[in-house]
Amino acid sequence: MAASLVLLPGLDGSGEQFAPLLAALGGALEVSIARYPGQGEVDFAAHEASARAAIPAGRAFVLLGESFSGPIAIRLAASAPPGLTGLILCASFARFPRPRLHFLRPLAGLVSAAPLLPLWAAASVLLGGSAAASLPERWSTSLRQVSPRALRARIESVFDVDARAELARVAVPVLYLRGRRDRLVPRAAGSEVTRLARRSTLAELDAPHFVLQSRPGEAARLIREFLAACGA
Numbered sequence: 001m002a003a004s005l006v007l008l009p010g011l012d013g014s015g016e017q018f019a020p021l022l023a024a025l026g027g028a029l030e031v032s033i034a035r036y037p038g039q040g041e042v043d044f045a046a047h048e049a050s051a052r053a054a055i056p057a058g059r060a061f062v063l064l065g066e067s068f069s070g071p072i073a074i075r076l077a078a079s080a081p082p083g084l085t086g087l088i089l090c091a092s093f094a095r096f097p098r099p100r101l102h103f104l105r106p107l108a109g110l111v112s113a114a115p116l117l118p119l120w121a122a123a124s125v126l127l128g129g130s131a132a133a134s135l136p137e138r139w140s141t142s143l144r145q146v147s148p149r150a151l152r153a154r155i156e157s158v159f160d161v162d163a164r165a166e167l168a169r170v171a172v173p174v175l176y177l178r179g180r181r182d183r184l185v186p187r188a189a190g191s192e193v194t195r196l197a198r199r200s201t202l203a204e205l206d207a208p209h210f211v212l213q214s215r216p217g218e219a220a221r222l223i224r225e226f227l228a229a230c231g232a
Helices: 016-025 044-053 067-078 099-111 119-126 134-143 148-160 164-169 187-196 216-229
Strands: 004-008 031-033 061-066 084-090 174-179 200-205
Touching: 004 016, 004 067, 016 031, 016 216, 044 067, 061 067, 061 216, 067 084, 067 164, 084 216, 164 187, 174 187, 174 216, 187 200, 200 216
Parallel strands: 004 031, 004 061, 061 084, 084 174, 174 200
Antiparallel strands: none
16 A cells, blocks of 8 residues: 555535545545544644644655645644655645735634635635536535634634745655636745745646646646655
């Protein structure tokens, strides 16, 4: 069996959005999925503890942080846990990806109503309106499992996070997966990651923000190739 792949989920924290990727991987890898608490005001440090608990003991692994979890994955990688051979960041960032919009932080409470947004809005922004019809509904359903208080805390933490110093200390190879049609995380975020990381590669897919959900086959191929290159 190849090295383990540890998946850190996006804003919903459930890990349910990885289903298309897991199907595309076809059981070729041993996969662990971190799941974040859906209640209370949980900060990045608490999420990092949940992520660390998903790391397999006594074997090599590659860490993948999707969107919200990018800074968590970066900080874990910077701590050099035993067995870590690579880091993958998908549609993510090392710091708040749109600095000019930092003035919107006080509105995080309103944004936490996102599960109530029409599905067409989710499809347009996150999925580009071109993915399978079930994906926006699956995303909305999983997000409804998170309390408004916890969701607000997660959104506010994104405004404040800055893991650039930790990223510069990451010693393992880094792969950044970027969606060419991502309307949420700008291209500059991926460019910053590859500039700061010591050993980095950027791969761009014809995808919206939900790269792993809309292009699972291509993403799975890139992930397998990256694991092989890491000697995992």
